[in-house]
Amino acid sequence: MSQSPLDAFFLGRATASLLRDNAEHLLTDILSEVAKFDAEQKERLRQFTQEVRQRAEQEAGGVTPNDGGDRPDLQAMIDELRAEIARLRSELQRYRNR
Secondary structure (H helix, E strand, O other): OOHHHHHHHHHHHHHHHHHHHHHHHHHHHHHHHHHHHHHHHHHHHHHHHHHHHHHHHHHOOOOOOOOOOOOOOHHHHHHHHHHHHHHHHHHHHHHHHO
């Protein structure tokens, strides 16, 4: 009977040690999977960004902006479009009032 509590102590200690080791392995595996997932997502984002840029260049006709020498004045273009919209609204209003 004197050995029973001592055996129980060592059995409990071994169980706790084994559970701790298993938990460490599980945590290591989880962290590894998270890091792998993060790396894959970063790579997918990089590829997506690269594809977006390639398509944008294709749609622009392969023209990439340089120092701004031959880029259109975007504000002037917007102003012209707004003026054209205003003219069209005015014409539409005149047409409706007939």
